[in-house]
Every structure is written in structure tokens, then in C-alpha cells.
Amino acid sequence: MDGAGSTATSGPDAATVQALTDLLDGRWAWVRQRSRTEGVGLLAPMEPGLPRDEYRARVTARVAELAEMGYPAMGFPKDVGGGGELGGSVTAFEMIGYGDLSLMVKAGVQWGLFGGALAALGTERHHAAYLADVMSGKLPGCFAMTETGHGSDVQSLGTHATYDPGTQEFVVRTTTPSARKDYIGNAARDGRLAVVFAQLVTASPGETPVSHGVHAFVVPLRAEDGTVLPGVEIEDDGLKAGLNGVDNGRISFDDVRIPRGNLLDRYASVAEDGTYSSPIENPSRRFFTMLGTLVRGRISVGGAAGSAAKEALTIAVRYGDTRRQFEAPAYEDRPKAEVPVLDYLAHQRRLLPLLAKSYALHFAQGELVEEMHELQKDGPIEEKNERRQRELETRAAGLKAISTWHTTLSIQTAREACGGAGYLAENRLPQLKADTDVFTTFEGDNTVLLQLVAKNLLTQYADHVGDLDTLGMVRFLTETVVDTVIERTAARTVRDRLAAAVPGRDDEEELLDRTWQLAVFADREEHVLEGAARRLRRALKGDAFAVFNEAQDHVLKVARVHVDRLLLEAFSRAIERCENPAAKALLDGLCDLFVLTTIEADRAWFMEHNRLTPARSRAVIKAVDVLCGRLRPAAVGLVDAFAIPDEWLDAAILR
């Protein structure tokens, strides 16, 4: 076993790196490859510091070019003229995440959110009327859900669409100042139409109006010449931390009348006389079914965030490999020389675990995209697939949260790892940080998303396994692990093995045993989930808010450890798929690093729950040190495998 922090010898050869790239590229490799060749200029980041109006204009122009390239249409169903390649479309979005992030968000608003809502919540009529022009970019639009007063709790939106049977119109109204639509992309400059989320209100004559909950409506914002329509008021959100090529704005409606047909009526309709009907009785379930169809946005953000993190890590790792600082004295046949900063253990420990997690997230994201593709490619979700859809939403929410936080941390760490150079715009990191910073709170605030994940897991737990014994529980939690990986595990011994630091045994051997690792993650999830369920049961009698609130951190942990398990399983499966032995060995080491840094970060929990002895816990720390040193020579190869074109990296320190 090499010592920690050993100096680089040699990295992986080109064939190994290529094998890694092939594995990472996965099912939609052709989309990635096309982005790197044909799309390389179009997607490239624009120079930082452009004046706002010029930047916006250039992004708008590029959106049009992107439409010509055919990427956007790829994501729409075949029967409306799209390519039916949902997964390919999300993969394309991930690739735009390497480039100009304002372009990515603007495209995401136009085709993912606005177009996606029309496709998923509208019916044939809406598709025929709008989708061709949406795909071509001729009809720029907005997705107007968030309000100034309601970002997370969107069931409580304050915009009303009240049906008037006299004229067969809906009257759209911003009922309070805090009901103003806010942060809406495409609103301040370009949007002609908006999908507006509002409380649908009906009233039979002489009766009290009834709200049926939030629904989506098509509301025109601007005439073809760009003038804002009467009753609509639009304000610019002004300068932002980043993404200043996107025209975010605020929209208020003062009794804007729209035809009855402008209700996107896949899940509910209002008859001429104002009678409301929906195939889904429960208003809350109906709303979440509608939201669920929009899961693609969340998946896309998670993927694009991953790209930005990989880019930042690529810059920091390559720079750390060549940047030298301080001399090491001569020793044996090593001459006195300045040390590349990536040879320092502290530097390795900052960057390499993030790199390992980036790989883990990448493989989990790939599986998520495939599952979404399989589930949604043939149109609306069928009833029999509802459970799969719910699981997809849970995974999408969890991965989005963990991926975007990982991105924030990775870019911050990369920036600091590059010192003063990391602060200069010419080295790309400032722009990456500024542009991605909102990812943790848009498309669902991460904390709220993790609560959603936990809620779904707890519900599932209550539904399906409330009465299973412990062994059954472990099996349930690991049922998605491929058999080849899990069959070696004897779940009943997991806890014993975790707790013991068997004297005389080679600690490292076990710490690096994948089966043991999978069992550790599954066992932790089971225990955290069971505990949370027990605590929350108290809410049945007493102050539910207080019970929930006191358990909030525990509940958030349910989601975190669940995602950790998803990541490890996806990483394991990816390694099984890898056919190049050298690449496989590298991935094995990287996966070990992911696992052990995850355990290390949470080792207090493992000790508190008698799953690690103090001595074993210290062995984990040591094993991470050793792994860092062992992976150090491969670090540059591991980032090269992301195959990010130089035009996108665009950092002066790499030239």
C-alpha cells in the first residue's frame, strides 16, 4: 500500500481515458458528441462582463440558432412534430450546462418549462396551436408559477383565474402584491405568452365562488411587435448574481380576460356553464399529478449543475497538477524541487472527493434520465405506472438537491484551490459560481425538495413495509441493487460487521469491499428512516407542527442518506458495465473514495449508532488519506475523461 500523498508517477493512458469517456457518455453518447463538435461554438460561454442588454440580445439570438440545430424539438413527443427523444433532450441540456449558462436557462425556460407545460398539461388543441412555434423558437414564452410571496408553497398561490360563464372567459387577477409572479424567465424582454399557474375559481350565479386549486392557463403577455398587452404589467428583476443573459421579470395581471379554452385541460376542465370536472378527485393529488409531469425541469437542472461542477473541477485539478508552490527537500533519489500543489494531501482532500462524487452523481443522473425516458416517452403516465412515476419524482427531487449543492461546493472549492487566479474572470470560475448559485433554490428549494423526498419515503415505508422485520427491511431497501452486486451480502451480519473492529483483520480490505459498503449505506438508511417514522408517529396526537419541526433535521437526513445509497448503487452498476480493466480499476478506487468520504463525513452518526467503533472510525480517515494519494496520479486523466472541449473550459490558467 502506498503512503498517503505520494507524488504522482503516471496517469492513465489514452485508451483508459477513452474507455472512461465512453462509459460516462452512456446511452445518448451521440448527443454529447454532436455538442462537442457541431455545437462547440454555439454552446461556448460568452465573454463575461457583457452589458446586460447586449448579453440578453445575444442569448436570444443563440436560442434561435439552437432551435435550428434541432435539439429542442428532440424532446417533444413525435405526434406533435417532436423527436420523441426525451432522454436525448435532457442530455443535450446537460451539455449546454458546460457552456453559457444563461443560454442554458433561457433554453430551459422556453422548451423545458414553457413548452413542457404546454405539452404535458395541454391537450391536442393546445399542441396544435402552439407547439410548432414553440419548438422553432418563434413563440417565446414564460412559465409563470412562482410568486413573490410563494416560491416553495405553490399550492397557496395568490393569482386567481375566475370563470365568467357570461362571456365564457377566465378573469386572471393578481389578488395581492405578494401574488405578483416573480423571477419569471423570458418575462422582462421576450415572452409573448405565459403558462400561468393560478387558483381556478368558479361560481354558479348567486353562489359563493369555489376554488378548485391551482391550474395552468395560457395567458398572452405581448403583441407580436413586443408591446405589453393591456392589463398585464411587467417589471424587470434587474441585475442578478449571475445569469444576466436571462430576462427575469415580475408579472401582474389586472383582470386579464382569456378564453375558456386557454385552460390547459389535460387534468381538469370547465364546461361552458362553469361546471368543473376532473378525473382526479382529490385537489391536492390533482395538483401534484400536474406538477409531476414537469419533473423533467428538475432532472435537467440536476444534470446541468453536474456539468458546471465537472468543469470547475477540471480547471482546478489541471491547474493543481502544474502549479507548484514551496520546495520539498531532497530525499533519496528525489531532488529538491517545488511541489505541484496537488501533491499536498490537503489539496487532494479538497478536490478528489468532489471528483469522486461528481462521478457518482453522473451515473445516478444517467439512470434517472433513462428511467424518465422509458416512463414518459409514450405520452401521459398510465395508471399502472403511477408508483414508478412517484419514485421517479422522489429520485429527481433528491438528485437535484444533492447535485446542485455539490455544484456550489465544488465551484467554491475549485475557486479557492486556484487562489487569486480563481478570482479572475479570465479563468471562468467566477462566472460558473455566479451563474449556478441559484440552482440550489430554483426548480424547488433544496431543503424543501429533501423534505419531499423524505415524505415520499416515509409514506412508502408506511404503505409497504410497516410490518416487516428488520431483515425484510434491508431487503426492501436494497431491492434495486443488481443481483450480481448484492447476492454476496448476508444482510443479517451487516450490523455485526459494522460495529466490530476485528483485531488482527486487515481493516482496509473490508472498508474497500463493495458489498460491505452497499450494506452499510442500506443499513444506515433503514435505521434513519425507521427512527424518523417512529418520531413522526407522535404527531398523530398533539401538536403536529411542533413534532414535525423538532424532527426536521432527522427527516432531512432520511433524504440525504437515501440519495447516498442511490449514488453508490448507480456507481456500482456503472463499474459492472465497464469492460476496460484499467478504467474499471480506477473507477473502483474512485467509488471507494466516494464511499469512504461519505462515511467519514457522517462517522459521528455511525459511532452514535454503534455501527463503528472509535478505532474503526479512525481507520476510515486513514483509508481516505491513502486513497487520495493512490488516486492522485490519475486525477488529470479522471477529469480528462469528461471530455470537455477547450472552448468551453476557456480558462487562461490552462493555456
Added chain:
Amino acid sequence: MDGAGSTATSGPDAATVQALTDLLDGRWAWVRQRSRTEGVGLLAPMEPGLPRDEYRARVTARVAELAEMGYPAMGFPKDVGGGGELGGSVTAFEMIGYGDLSLMVKAGVQWGLFGGALAALGTERHHAAYLADVMSGKLPGCFAMTETGHGSDVQSLGTHATYDPGTQEFVVRTTTPSARKDYIGNAARDGRLAVVFAQLVTASPGETPVSHGVHAFVVPLRAEDGTVLPGVEIEDDGLKAGLNGVDNGRISFDDVRIPRGNLLDRYASVAEDGTYSSPIENPSRRFFTMLGTLVRGRISVGGAAGSAAKEALTIAVRYGDTRRQFEAPAYEDRPKAEVPVLDYLAHQRRLLPLLAKSYALHFAQGELVEEMHELQKDGPIEEKNERRQRELETRAAGLKAISTWHTTLSIQTAREACGGAGYLAENRLPQLKADTDVFTTFEGDNTVLLQLVAKNLLTQYADHVGDLDTLGMVRFLTETVVDTVIERTAARTVRDRLAAAVPGRDDEEELLDRTWQLAVFADREEHVLEGAARRLRRALKGDAFAVFNEAQDHVLKVARVHVDRLLLEAFSRAIERCENPAAKALLDGLCDLFVLTTIEADRAWFMEHNRLTPARSRAVIKAVDVLCGRLRPAAVGLVDAFAIPDEWLDAAILR
């Protein structure tokens, strides 16, 4: 004991908040008060998004106004026409940290770095020639130390100043591309003169040139009309993540000749014939003595960073107090209502520990400034004070690192806690984040600074206490704790008390015992320091680099736990000084939160070293939850006590 996350009842009254402000304002309260009144407009942040050239011009103009206000002169010695108020000057700098941070950095470069170097490293001649114009701002200058290739390892700078006895001049030369001076503030636009750090080289005729290490020289950059002088090449560093009102640039010298008298010769001189002499024999010690006189810059950055963190936390806490999201069901006499987000435990846990640490850092910073003031107010450090000076440098380095990382984390957390609103420039947080991000790597890279701290502590350990027994060690480590606080501690029982979760005892009572807390921190420091010393001893035989590198994380931990102890001790002393009982009680709770979140974050270490049982560790988590709920009603009062004028907060969401 209240339950965790209990809803706000009422905060501290105005008198209590005022008592907190008085305590925080401390010795130089008049400087703070003057900044808040007279200086409120001058220091206020400028609107974000100004075009670079306009922003730079406005900052330059404000620097001149600042000089008229008299702040800068305050920091210079009386005998050169200054005010001799070193501490007041650093306090003023801390106040500018609430306002426009480009102004702060530009002022820091002019008076702290450039002027400070002239004052500390020059002699009467230099003082007479330059300081009046430096103080008035008439002579803008640069502090040219960092090079493209050498940011942290400044002993290895590649700029040479070679003495030519024939003309009695130094020839200044950028010897390699990586020896180019880089990131130099005031260079790209305004600087007329620079203090340049370069290897001083002398050569008797016919002999090999000898380098005497890095020294400081006065080198003219621009003529009075602003044209760059012959042999000097200046390049703009271009757009940066933030601080774009500062004109950072790169400077190269092509055999620029300066008179012999331009060597700042307090610590070394060169005779006409080229004979070098210095009162300090050892070149490394000489260099670090010179650097040590510049400690004020580091102290100032730590203080200003603290201001930015307080500002961000003020915005997030006030917003969290009024922003409501999701309804809590009715319970007993509490009606169904939307919940202020700061009532959620997860939100409290994000913000309140940071607030507690801000207080701890503030009090430690105050002590540091006073110590610097006492030590340096009468001019050059006397021999007898060298140990105090070294301790000051250690504390300054440690506090700078921990304070600036705290700022990065606090602003990031505040930004996310404000959701989408936190991403808009109108809410100030983006500018705060972008401007302060470089603090963690300038004025000493934080990781390198922590290594310096650890090195000093280890040296001190070897010098003074290598042979003391454990009890002696604990006493040594706590010798700076005021008697009133520490006399209740019986150090010998510390370890026993730490390890035990005494059944039947009220856990919380002990966790909140300040004496116990102080002992815990001191004991941890002792143990980590001893262990590191033991590991590093191995370097005496074998590969010193490998031994050091493997122990790097351990060494960094020495510094971290040392700073934790400094913070706790300073916080404790501040509480002792507080005479308002209500304020004192609040501070007590806040200090407990600081201590327990610090222990919580490191509880794995405490378990690994048998200082906490798993049960006790879980009790710490619970105690943090409870403290958060208990402090929640006081949160707004605790940020109000910072007394930040509205003009500086300048966030639309607070209006």
C-alpha cells in the same frame, strides 16, 4: 425547558439591544459611531453593475473623500503626522467593510499595505519623503509582493533588485514570466509608486552575485500625469468575480534603475560599495520579521470580513422573521397560520450558529486589535516584546483564516436562506458574496495561514512545554483565560467528565457550564497538538516531506482547534464585561450555541478520543436544537445589535 423550534414570543427590548451594541462597539466606539453618522453616505455601497471604468473612477474619488475625513491618517504614527490610533484605524477599516468593499480594498491598499509598508519598513527619510502625500491620498501607490508564480511562497519571489555600485542604483528586473507581479491593487489605473518586494542581490566586482533574500524597494511606476514610466509594463487583470472598483494589475520590470536610497532600510542596508548589512543575521528570520510588521493588513481583512458576514446574516435573519411559507395547523390556542421561515428548526440551524460564531469572532477580533494597538502604537517592536509579537502574528493568521471562511459560508447560507430574492442584486447578497470571495485566499491563503499557526504553536510547544506533564499542559493552554472564568476548573477531572454520560444527571446542565466548555476546548487543543508533535517528530529521520504531508490534516486541525479556544475565551471575557443582565443572559445562550455547535461539528473526534460517549454525543445534538428554539425570539434583536445603518444594508426585501 422549551421545546425546540418554539414559535417566537418576544425579543429583547431596546435597552438590551443597546447594551449589546455598546459591548460590541468596544474601545473604539467613537470610530464606529462616526462611521454610522458622518460616514454613512461616503461608505455606503455603490449600486451594483456599474461599468468598470466608472466604478473605478468613483472609488478613486471616494478614496480622496475618505482621506479628508481623516480616517487614514489616524493609523499612522504621530511623529510622521498621523494620529497614532492604530486600533482606531483598523476599527474604521472594519466599518468600511459594511459598505462598499471595493472602496475598502482600495483604501486598504493605499493606506494599510502601501502606506503601512513605507511606515514599517522605511526609515525617517522615506517617511519624510512620502507619508504626508500617502495619507492625503495625493500619492497613490501599490504593494507589489505577489507574483504570478508565487502567491503563498513569497520567499521564493523571482523579481530581482541587483545593486550596481558603479551608479549606486538597484536594477529591478522581472527575471521570468512567472515573476511578474500580479493581482496588485492600484496598479492598473492609479498607482504612481510601488513598494516592490524583490530578492536583494549584491556583487563585489569580479565575484558571484549574492542574494540576501527578499527586501522592499520603492519603485516609481507612473509620472505625475499618469503615463507609465520606461521599463515598467503594466497589464490590467481585467474583470474579477467582485471588487471591480479596484484596478488590479500585473507589473513587469525591465531593468528599472532606482537610487540606492529606495531600499526600505529599517531591517537591512547596502553601503555605497555594495556591502550588505542587517541587524538580523538569519535571512529567513529577517524576512519574517519584515512580514510581521505588516500584520495589520491581515487583521484588517479579518475584521472587514466579519462585517460582511454580519451584514448578510442581518439580511437573512430579518427576512426569515417576516417571510412566511407553508401553513401550520391550529393547535390549542394557536390558530392555523403561515409560518415565518425562521420558526423552522432547519432554518434556525442554518442561521443561528453562524450568528453565534459572528459574535465570537467579533470579540476575538476586538481583543486582537487592542493587543496590536498596545504592542505597536509606540513604533518598532522592541526585542523584549518579540514573543508577544509572534503570538500576535499567530492569532492574526488564525483569525483571518477562520473569519474569512466564516464570511464565505455565512453569505452563501444567507443567500440560500433568502431563496430567489437572495439572488437579486437589489438584495445586496450577490455583491457581498462576489466581493468577499477572494478574502479566503488573499492576504495569505487560508490553508497556508493555518499551517503557519500550527507551526508556531508546535514550535512554542517544543520550546516551552515539551517536558511538562498533562496537567501542566492544560494550564499552559489556558493561561490566557481570565482567572474569574477558569478558577472554577479542576483540570484533572476534565477528561473524566468529558467521557462520561453520567446516568441520572441533567446532561444539559453540564453542557451549558462554561467552565466545562472551556476545559473541553483546552483539552482538545492539548491532545491534537501533542499528537501532531508526536507524528512530526518522525520527520527527523526519513522523508520529511512525506511525514509532513501525511500529517497535513492533523496539522491544520491544530490551528482550527486553537482558534476555537481563542474564540470561546474571548466570548467568555466579553460576557464577563457585560453589565446589563438581560443582554448578559442572551450572550450566555449565544455562547452556548457557539460552543455546542462547535462540539457537534467535531463530535466524531470527541468520540474517537473517548471524550464523548455516543449517548452524550446525541445529547449535544439535542441541546443545539433546544438552544436554537430558545434563541429564536431574540434573533432579530441580536442582529439589530450590530447597528448597521439601513443605508448600508440596502436590501429591497427589508424595505
